[in-house]
Amino acid sequence: MLGTTRLPSGLSQSPTPSSCGAQLLRSVSNVGSLSKMLERGQQLPEAYRWSSSETAAAEDDPAELEDEVVVPVIDLAELDRSDERRKEICEEMRSACREWGAFQVVNHGVPDQVVERARRTSLDLFALPESDKLRAERPPGTLFGYGATRMASFFNRLMWSEAFTMMGSPHNNFEAYARKLCVHSEQDFCKSFEEYDKAMRGLALLITDLILHGLEASEERIHQHIRNFWGMIHMNFYPPCPSPSEAMGLASHTDSSCLTIMHQGSVGGLQVKRGDKWIAIKPVPGAFVIQVGDMLQLMSNNVFHSALHRALVNERFERLSLVYFFTPPPTVSICPIHPSKPLYRCLTWNEYLQVKAKLFMGALDHFLLPE
Numbered sequence: 001m002l003g004t005t006r007l008p009s010g011l012s013q014s015p016t017p018s019s020c021g022a023q024l025l026r027s028v029s030n031v032g033s034l035s036k037m038l039e040r041g042q043q044l045p046e047a048y049r050w051s052s053s054e055t056a057a058a059e060d061d062p063a064e065l066e067d068e069v070v071v072p073v074i075d076l077a078e079l080d081r082s083d084e085r086r087k088e089i090c091e092e093m094r095s096a097c098r099e100w101g102a103f104q105v106v107n108h109g110v111p112d113q114v115v116e117r118a119r120r121t122s123l124d125l126f127a128l129p130e131s132d133k134l135r136a137e138r139p140p141g142t143l144f145g146y147g148a149t150r151m152a153s154f155f156n157r158l159m160w161s162e163a164f165t166m167m168g169s170p171h172n173n174f175e176a177y178a179r180k181l182c183v184h185s186e187q188d189f190c191k192s193f194e195e196y197d198k199a200m201r202g203l204a205l206l207i208t209d210l211i212l213h214g215l216e217a218s219e220e221r222i223h224q225h226i227r228n229f230w231g232m233i234h235m236n237f238y239p240p241c242p243s244p245s246e247a248m249g250l251a252s253h254t255d256s257s258c259l260t261i262m263h264q265g266s267v268g269g270l271q272v273k274r275g276d277k278w279i280a281i282k283p284v285p286g287a288f289v290i291q292v293g294d295m296l297q298l299m300s301n302n303v304f305h306s307a308l309h310r311a312l313v314n315e316r317f318e319r320l321s322l323v324y325f326f327t328p329p330p331t332v333s334i335c336p337i338h339p340s341k342p343l344y345r346c347l348t349w350n351e352y353l354q355v356k357a358k359l360f361m362g363a364l365d366h367f368l369l370p371e
């Protein structure tokens, strides 16, 4: 719960209680209902149609498949076997963060049931009647609640997705949202996200720690830095799309977080940009996708780069991506870690979000120091 914690403007959204069952006098057409109304192959409404050059993927071109490149999959099973093995894993992460800004992890220790429960609860949430979901609608300019993706305002086409965001630890607002959404059992709802949040926080601390070791930052410095970071639980739902080649699930962007941990389930769609090509991050059973966010790019002084990525949709399957954003606390100063020559000035995450809301992809450059 938010309790008495004071949040800065961009982050302050404490849901107010609403009465369950009350009718909303607004009708909003969302992709969930559109997906049910349209026949397979039927053209999408104009507002949802993207040009083929925008939605084309490397896999559309058979020539690209011959020397298929794959985002690294890093096995954490032997992390504690020896110092040497730990160093090797740090090195694998360092090189993935430099080359790709992304990798997958397997044998991470997060129990399958925890993931499955959170995925089930998320799917139940998206399956609620639209009027229920709109009770938790994200107010404009804020981070938390239900609606279209926050970056929608930067594009002149609509995306084929719905999203829902809640604050994770240390100030989670699960209970307030369970009440707002009128979910069947508030207790089950909160429990499944509390478990997931706890597991994700543990994994985020571990992976950020390993990545920062690759920067040769001191143990104490790393710990000081990330121990107080915050978590956000974010879900994207992509219903089956009757005409996927002209739709965009989530347009190309980088995450504002320090680190992003994503569970995409068995239905793929996520792509990361490498050079001028979009490369699919194919689902690996049980894996989490890890992505470098803008804050880690800044902290690493451009040694790592935040991954440019997007999500495409498909005709047959619904898709849920369950995302955990690991972020600096909003008002704490974040700087490049121990560089001889810092490229960026220090900033707070709150300050960064305000600039990103105006400049979107140009936001990090805004904080570059003059040469």
Ligand SMILES: O=C(O)CCC(=O)C(=O)O
Binding pocket: 234, 236, 250, 255, 264, 269, 270, 271, 309, 310, 311, 320, 321, 323
């Ligand atoms: O659903 C996906 O594959 C991507 C999600 C994502 O990039 C995001 O939520 O920031």
Ligand SMILES: [Fe+2]
Binding pocket: 253, 254, 255, 309
């Ligand atoms: Fe993202």
